[in-house]
Structure formats: structure tokens, C-alpha cells
Amino acid sequence: MKSIIKSLLAGKVLVSDGAWGTFLQKEGLQPGECPELWCIEHREKVLNIAQSYVDAGSDIILSNSFGGTSFKLEHYGLAGRVSELNEAAAAISREAAGDNVIVAGSIGPTGKMLLMGDVTPEELYDSFKEQAVALERGGADACCIETFAAIDEAELAIKAVRENTELEVICTFTFEKTLQGEYRTMMGVSPAQSSEACVKAGAHIVGTNCGNGMVQMGAIVEEIIKTVPNVPVVVHANAGMPVMVDGVDTFPETPEEMAENVKSVLAAGVKIIGGCCGTTPAHISAMKKAVKNG
Amino acid sequence: MSVLQDMAEALMKGKAKDVGELVEKALSEGLAPNDILNEGLLSGMNVIGARFKKNEVYVPEVLIAARAMKSGMAILQPKLAEAGVEPIGIAVIGTVKGDLHDIGKNLVGMMLEGAGLKVVDAGIDVTPEKFIEVVRESGATVLGLSALLTTTMTNMKDVVAAVAASDLAGKIKIMIGGAPVTQAFCDEIGADGYAADAASAADLAKEFAVA
Numbered sequence: 001m002k003s004i005i006k007s008l009l010a011g012k013v014l015v016s017d018g019a020w021g022t023f024l025q026k027e028g029l030q031p032g033e034c035p036e037l038w039c040i041e042h043r044e045k046v047l048n049i050a051q052s053y054v055d056a057g058s059d060i061i062l063s064n065s066f067g068g069t070s071f072k073l074e075h076y077g078l079a080g081r082v083s084e085l086n087e088a089a090a091a092i093s094r095e096a097a098g099d100n101v102i103v104a105g106s107i108g109p110t111g112k113m114l115l116m117g118d119v120t121p122e123e124l125y126d127s128f129k130e131q132a133v134a135l136e137r138g139g140a141d142a143c144c145i146e147t148f149a150a151i152d153e154a155e156l157a158i159k160a161v162r163e164n165t166e167l168e169v170i171c172t173f174t175f176e177k178t179l180q181g182e183y184r185t186m187m188g189v190s191p192a193q194s195s196e197a198c199v200k201a202g203a204h205i206v207g208t209n210c211g212n213g214m215v216q217m218g219a220i221v222e223e224i225i226k227t228v229p230n231v232p233v234v235v236h237a238n239a240g241m242p243v244m245v246d247g248v249d250t251f252p253e254t255p256e257e258m259a260e261n262v263k264s265v266l267a268a269g270v271k272i273i274g275g276c277c278g279t280t281p282a283h284i285s286a287m288k289k290a291v292k293n294g
Numbered sequence: 295m296s297v298l299q300d301m302a303e304a305l306m307k308g309k310a311k312d313v314g315e316l317v318e319k320a321l322s323e324g325l326a327p328n329d330i331l332n333e334g335l336l337s338g339m340n341v342i343g344a345r346f347k348k349n350e351v352y353v354p355e356v357l358i359a360a361r362a363m364k365s366g367m368a369i370l371q372p373k374l375a376e377a378g379v380e381p382i383g384i385a386v387i388g389t390v391k392g393d394l395h396d397i398g399k400n401l402v403g404m405m406l407e408g409a410g411l412k413v414v415d416a417g418i419d420v421t422p423e424k425f426i427e428v429v430r431e432s433g434a435t436v437l438g439l440s441a442l443l444t445t446t447m448t449n450m451k452d453v454v455a456a457v458a459a460s461d462l463a464g465k466i467k468i469m470i471g472g473a474p475v476t477q478a479f480c481d482e483i484g485a486d487g488y489a490a491d492a493a494s495a496a497d498l499a500k501e502f503a504v505a
Contacts, residue, residue, distance in 0.1 A: 031449060187352055188352030
């Protein structure tokens with residue numbers, strides 16, 4: 001099993017991958033279709049996405065398993081296929097990654113809130129455990145618990161992975177800028193609070209994804225690095241902040257612009273960079289160059 | 295402090311049990327159900343809504359306040375009905391076809407109830423046909439559409455078009471919201487209004503309901 005932490009010890013900044021969801025839609029995924037089911041029904045297309053990021057120079061690629069918990073798959077009547085779909089997702093990324101690229105299986109939030117008694121902590125834990133075990137069996141080296149907003153749910157996900165697999169754990173939260181100019185998740189969690197809680201729960205790498213472009217990520221990562229100075233920090237940014245073009249939300253940043261904007265985040269001390277919504281293999285390739293030259 | 299002020303305070307802190315007890319107390323003191331609703335429960339929700347808009351509180355605070363409001367309403371509702379107090383309007387809410395995200399939509403539902411509307415939740419992944427059916431059955435005059443994804447927000451347009459082509463045209467106001475949604479998008483698809491957050495959605499729904 002490959003280790004992100006060991007790779008980072010060599011001192012170089014690692015580049016992960018870009019968007020999966022928007023890529024799948026470009027390949028024909030329809031609204032209302034289950035993305036994770038494509039790991040079985042359109043395996044070649046999912047493999048092509050993974051391969052395109054490997055070809056673009058990613059050191060780490062994720063997997064098509066963001067909505068792979070039983071709670072998310074339930075809506076499609078697929079709650080009984082958690083193991084199969086997540087194992088397939090990891091296996092596809094493994095196939096593209098070969099021996100040199102690290103696979104971090106994607107784990108997204110369940111959409112359930114502990115606060116309101118939607119679910120019990122045990123149910124959440126078991127759901128994340130089921131997914132993580134399947135990702136490991138499919139060949140993942142790590143997992144990327146991403147786009148979280150609530151600390152309690154993230155802690156359960158991290159513990160479920162650490163206590164039941166050998167996977168290294170990345171955990172990233174999504175922040176929005178408040179009117180006061182600070183960054184908070186929709187649950188009111190700050191970058192400092194989330195990173196501290198994640199590390200305490202057992203995450204090896206913490207950071208932020210989505211919600212912002214590389215430019216806005218600077219302030220977030222500074223707060224995280226100040227809070228947990230000895231922990232590697234990751235940023236998966238959108239291709240800028242969305243703008244409306246002909247009534248459709250479009251992410252405006254070109255690969256070249258994103259590569260330029262990544263410099264400030266690298267200067268802040270980020271160890272892993274990559275993309276989220278709106279980013280493509282071309283963005284990853286451009287960022288890879290920026291890292292090499294930086 | 296009066297019992298209604300206590301009630302509003304308890305609601306803002308999300309103390310569901312206290313709110314229920316204070317509603318009982320207010321009723322036993324002979325206060326009018328309508329005053330308990332407006333000056334107790336709704337005034338508390340208004341403050342929470344305003345704070346939410348200003349980013350002074352976040353989703354958890356709104357949710358626990360709404361839960362406290364619900365526990366108060368469970369006791370107050372029969373008294374309101376006895377006194378002939380009607381909700382200010384009926385709103386149908388739902389997440390459009392292809393979109394499974396319900397946290398934002400649920401939050402809007404709670405804030406709308408907190409603004410005095412009756413809310414009928416059509417659920418998630420709702421087709422235009424289903425929206426129209428639920429609106430007809432409920433007699434709603436406000437329809438709230440939610441979408442979290444750039445890829446599903448375009449389905450809002452189909453609902454607006456389906457309503458315009460039905461006998462409900464002109465009888466119902468459609469409001470839209472969700473992370474990627476903007477006023478410009480609202481104008482483009484011809485919806486009646488856009489709200490940037492759940493508290494603004496409640497203000498807008500109230501405006502539409504009493505118009």
C-alpha cells in the first residue's frame with residue numbers, strides 16, 4: 001500500500017486530481033442518475049476519467065465514490081450494493097494509477113444530521129465503515145473524506161476508516177465567506193475548529209475543498225496551518241468563483257490562471273494541491289508545472 | 295419579563311421543552327392563541343432568521359430553534375384552529391428533478407413555518423408534474439423550488455414552464471433558491487422571485503402569500 005505521508009517526506013508538493021462530477025456529466029451522466037453506478041455500467045468511461053488525471057500528472061487520484069454511503073445510495077434503491085460499487089470505484093482508480101500514483105477513495109457526507117436525530121452515531125459510523133472497507137478492498141491507499149460541514153459527522157467518518165482499515169485519511173471541509181469576512185461551513189464551523197477536530201479524530205492530512213477558488217483558499221489554509229502546524233494541508237479548489245454565462249453557472253478560471261493563483265497557496269505552506277468543481281485535466285497539468293517550477 | 299418574551303427567548307436558544315411549557319402557561323393565563331403565535335413563537339423565529347441572514351448564527355441554531363417552535367406549535371395549533379386563526383398562506387416546497395439535496399429545502403420549510411405559513415413538502419427529486427399535482431391538492435399560492443447543483447438548477451425552468459402552461463398560471467408565485475441559483479437565473483427562467491438564504495425565502499414567501 002502506498003503512503004501519502006511517506007511521499008511528502010521527500011519534501012515535494014503533491015498534485016491530486018480535478019473534478020469528477022462535472023466530468024461524468026460531460027460523458028453523458030443524466031440528472032437523477034446514480035454516478036456511482038457508472039463504476040459498473042460505464043466502467044470504461046469512469047476509467048478514462050481516472051486515466052486522464054494520471055496522464056495529466058496527478059500524484060494522487062480520487063475515485064467515483066463520493067455518494068457511496070448507504071444513505072446516499074438508498075435513494076437509487078442501491079443501498080444493498082455499497083460494497084460492490086465502492087470496491088469497483090477503487091479498483092478503477094487503481095487500474096489507472098498503476099504502481100506510481102496513489103489512490104484516495106472519495107467519501108462524501110451522508111446528508112443526515114446528527115443534531116436533529118435523523119440518524120444515530122452508530123448508524124453513521126457503520127455506513128462509513130462499510131464504504132471504507134470496500135474502498136480498501138478495491139485497492140485504495142487512502143481515503144479522502146471531503147466536502148464536510150459538520151464536525152460530528154466528520155469525526156465518525158475518520159474513526160470508521162482508522163479503526164477498520166489501513167487507509168491513510170485526508171479530511172477536507174467546505175467553507176463560505178461570511179459577511180464578517182471569516183470563513184465558516186454552513187454549520188458554522190471554522191477552518192481552525194474543523195482541522196483541530198479532524199486531527200484529534202485521527203486524520204493524517206486535513207484541508208479544504210470546493211466552495212472557493214484558489215485565491216479565496218489562501219486565508220483558509222493560513223488558518224488551518226496556524227492551528228495544526230505539523231499536519232500536511234491539502235487544498236482542492238474550484239476553477240474560480242462561478243459566474244453566469246447564458247444562464248448556466250460556469251467556472252471561469254483557465255488552467256493558466258489557476259496555475260498562477262496556486263502560487264500564493266503554495267507559499268502559505270500547502271503540501272497537496274488539486275481541483276474541485278470546474279477543474280479539468282488541463283488545470284491539473286498546469287498546476288503540476290507550477291509546482292515543478294515553484 | 296412576560297411569558298411571551300420568555301417564550302421567544304427560549305425558542306431562540308432552542309429549548310423545545312421550555313417553549314412547550316411556556317405555551318401552556320400563556321394559554322392558562324388566558325392569552326389569545328394568535329398573540330402567543332405572533333408575539334411569542336414567531337417573534338423568536340424572526341430574530342433567529344435575521345441573525346442567520348447576518349451570519350451571526352448558522353444552520354444548527356436555526357434547526358434547533360425551529361424544533362422548539364414545532365414543540366410549541368404542537369400545543370398551540372388546536373387552539374389556533376378553535377379560535378379560527380388561519381395560516382397566512384400555503385406554500386409547497388421541494389427539490390427539483392435529479393437533485394437529492396434536502397438540507398437547504400428543509401431549512402426553508404422551517405423558516406416558512408416560522409413566518410406563519412402552512413408548508414407542504416413535496417420532497418426531493420420532484421418532477422414538474424408532481425409539483426403541479428401537490429400544488430393543486432394543497433391549494434397553495436406559493437411554490438418554492440430548491441437545487442444545490444448547477445446541473446439540476448436548469449430543471450427549475452421546466453417547472454416554471456409547466457406551471458405557465460397549466461391552469462395554475464397566474465395563480466401561484468414561484469420562488470427559487472439554492473447554492474448556485476442567482477437573481478439573474480431567476481429572471482432568465484421567468485420565476486417570480488429569488489431568495490439568497492432561508493430567512494430571505496421566508497420574507498419573500500410572506501410577501502407573496504399576503505399579496
